[in-house]
Amino acid sequence: MSTLPRANQRPELSAFDDGTLAEALRKMHLIRKFEEAAEDCYMRGLIHGTMHLSIGQEASAVGSAIPLAKSDYVLSTHRGHGHCIAKGASPDRMFAEFFGKETGYCNGRGGSMHIADVEGGNLGANGIVGGGLPIAVGVGMSIKAQKLDRVCMVYFGDGANNEGAFHESLNMASIWKLPVVFVCENNNYGMSTSxxxxxxxxxxxxxxxxxxxxxxxxxxxxxxxxxxxxxxxVERARRGEGPSLIECKTYRIRGHSKSDRNLYRTKEEIEAWKAKCPIRRLEGELLNHDRLGSARLAEIEADAAREIAAAIEFAKSSAEPDLAGLTRYVYAE
Amino acid sequence: MPNDVAGADPAAREITYAEAIREALATAMADDPRVILMGEDVGVYGGAFGVSGDLVHRFGVERVIDTPISELGIAGAAVGAAITGMRPVLEIQFSDFITLAMEQIVNQAAKIHFMFGGKANVPMVVRLPGGSGTGAAAQHSQSLEAWFAHVPGLKVVQPSTPHDAKGLLLSAIDDPNPVLIFEHKLLYKTRGIVPTEAFRVPIGKAAVRREGGDATIVATGVMVSRALAAAERLAAEGISTEVIDLRSLRPIDLETIAASVRKTSRLMVVYEGVKTMGIGAEISAMIAESDAFDYLDAPIVRLGAADVPLPYSPKLERAAVPQEEDIFRAAASLVRTGGA
Structure with missing residues (x-):
């Protein structure tokens, strides 16, 4: 994956080849446009319930997933659309889930807060703050017991770091040297509390x-x-040397959920973070260092927009679950 | 006991309830490398009640795992291991401590298969030593099984004999769903005939322990032996009771209960959990909603624990939950005067 360092590039950028960076940018655009489209569909009454948008946090989701293989696991959060796309899920089945359709990743039973792409290694978003952390410990135990060449990356927000589950999980992962990477996406607010x-x-x-x-x-x-x-x-985890904790300082541009009136933060703060958009920032750096080129960047964004539009059409035209299936999936056979 | 005989197995012998559980664990671990046992002090200590015993010496520390005192964490670890190919058996040292792990059991284990549209299974077993009678007071003596029987996605069983302790545990380990087994601390040293082979007792099937015609007594856990002792005394007074061991709270075997009520026309439910909003309420309502209701000749009687945290004083502790004498008197009254 790595290329020779190029002049004037910091090592973090030159460590990734064009293909990796193009794919990362594509996924960041997909996430941004997925979130914007989700918001739009909600406003137009096409989807119900609530949603937790990750606009502004695309780099932490996509960047952290770059070293993961398809067979590696992730566990995600209520603000999890980005993790899902970053791990390789397809927006059409995600939107179908969001629309509550049978073609969704969870056959319409989970919705935005419980999207899982088990085949793709995404063991699920979670509606409980810190809910995925202890589960990651068990996934790590499982990888170790079965001697699999895999790691488990678990995402959580700053709010979760004050849950007992966080402390119990880091402790267990450490004493047993489990292949777990703890990724805290610190967007500075647990709902309204900084x-x-x-x-x-x-x-x-x-x-x-x-x-x-x-x-x-x-x-x-x-x-x-x-x-x-x-x-x-991830490499440390793969070598069997145990877990790590990464804190990604970021910001959610939108409110916590649909009920948020932004009473706890200023417009100026939000505007200042909008200026730190991770997508435009990456594009700017790529152009400055003559990577990919402006035509390619525009093409990547346009392709992402088309993919999201098609995903919404797929979701709209998919069938709703049959009422006869109400109690299906309560128990495995 | 009709459902507790060893059958044709010449090697069946008498062992304790705790030994039966350990035998089931050893069998499952020997047969399937995915089975692991985890919990607080299940290793060299052998478990707080001696259930895991020497298993760590037979299967090693990688498969008999001493955990930190982190009930939420270890419950979640069992969930994570289960969804990625293992068959964890988690011991919660005292069933009361499951309160610390409610999040993972109720929000995660019970719902993952459903929320993910069937794409993941959670084949985990949670063993929970519960019940009163050991002088352990309010935080180490509860019977919380009804809480979990309220949750779709969980299965809840309560073995009352060594035979069922083994057979239900082996069924639970086979099951692709999360199964909670409420064991009883007073039963660990009780003895019964248990086959040596790896037999299964089906989850969701009650057992008629004694046949009778005047009243049906549905009992759970340690109440089964008390109900049987009461039934023996009742028989001496000319009252014939049918004793049903519920064994499984979720799924519940309504048909066995209803069939018995159609025969006896009187129903009493005896359980150790708090009477209010408990197992007795559910069984009473199920019978009231069924065709068996038409057969009832008397109001249904519930015997459960008093509305009180379990007291420490031996005298008060004993008075807080149904005893053989309570069952005897209530059943006699039910048959003679319709429970009045």
Whole structure:
């Protein structure tokens, strides 16, 4: 995957070849457009329920997944559309799930908060803050017991770092040296409560020290940096040396969910973070260093827009679940 | 006991309830490398109640795993292992401690198969030593099984004999769903005939332990032996009771209960959990909604624990849950005066 360092490029960027960067950019666009389309569909009454949009957080989802193979596992959060796309899920079946259709990844039983692409290694988003963390420990035990060449990456937000599940899970992963990578997407707010008001340490990755594992706090909007950091943690996990904690500092441009009126933060703060858009930032850096080129960048974005439009059409035209199937899937046969 | 005989197995012999569980675990672990046992002090200590015993020496620390005291974490670890190809058996040291793990059991284990449209299974077993009678007081003596019987996606069983402790555990390990087994601390040292072979007791099937014509007593867990002892005394007074061991709370074997009620026309439910909003309420309502209701000659009687945390004082502890004497008196009254 890595290429020779090019002049004037920082090592994090030059570590990735054009194909990897183009694919990363494509996925970031897919996520952004998926989220925007989801919001639009909600406004137009095409989908119900709630949603947690990850606009602004695309680099942490996509960058962290770059070192993962298809057979590796991820566990995701309520703000999980990005992780799902980053791990390789297809937007058409995701939208079908969102629309509550039988063709969705979960046959319309899970919806936005419970999308899973088990075949693709995504063991599910989670509606419970910190819910995926202990599960990741078990996945790590399973990988180790079966001697599989796999790792498990578990995403969680800053809010989850104050759940008991976080502390129990980091401790267990560490004492058993499990192949787990803990990725905290710190978007600075657990719903409305800021990290400064909720958390006793300045950086969530500082907590890695208490569990004897490496901890890195990084700029989560810097895709090459996220990918390079994740690669180190994933390789360490693969070598059987145990877990790591990565804290990606980022920001959600939209509110927590549909009920959010942004009473806890200022317009100026939101605007300042919009200017740090991870997608435009990567595009700018690629152009500055003569990677991919502007025509290719435009083509990648246009392709993503077309894929999302087609995904919505697929979801709209798919069948709803049959009422006779109401109690299906409660128990496995 | 009609459903508890060893059958043709010449090697069936008498062992304890705890030994029967250990035998099932050893059998499953020997047969299937995916089976692991995890929990607090299940290794060299041998389990708080001695159930895992020497298993760590037979199967090693990789498969008999001492965990930190992190009930939420280990319940989640069992979920994660189960969805990725293992068959974890989790021991929660005292069933009361499952309260710390409710999130993973109720939100995750019970719902993953459904939420994911059937794309993942959660074949995990949780063993929960429960019940009162050991002087362990309010936080180590509860019977919380009804809580979990309320949750679609879980299966809940309660073995009352060594035979069923083994057979239900082997069925639970085979099952592709999360199964909670509420064992009873007072039963661990009780003895019964258990075949040496790896037999299964089906989940969801009650057992008629004693046949009778005047009243049906449905009992769970440790209440089964108390109901049988009461039935013996009732027989001496000319009252014939049918005793049903529920064995499985979810799924529940309504048909066996209804068939018995159609025969006896009187129903009493005896369970150790708090009476209010408990197993007795559900069984009573199920019978009231069924055709068996027409056969009832008397109001249904429920015997459950008093509305009180389990007290420490031996005298009060004993009074808080149904005893043989309570069952005897209530059943006699039900048959003689319609429960009034």
């Amino acid at each position: 990290v400064a008001r909720s958390t006793a340490v300045a950086n969530i990755a500082d907590r890695a020290l208490a569990y004897s594992m490496p901890g890195d706090t990084i700029d989560g909007n810097d895709l090459p940096l996220v990918a390079a950091t994740a690669r180190i943690a």
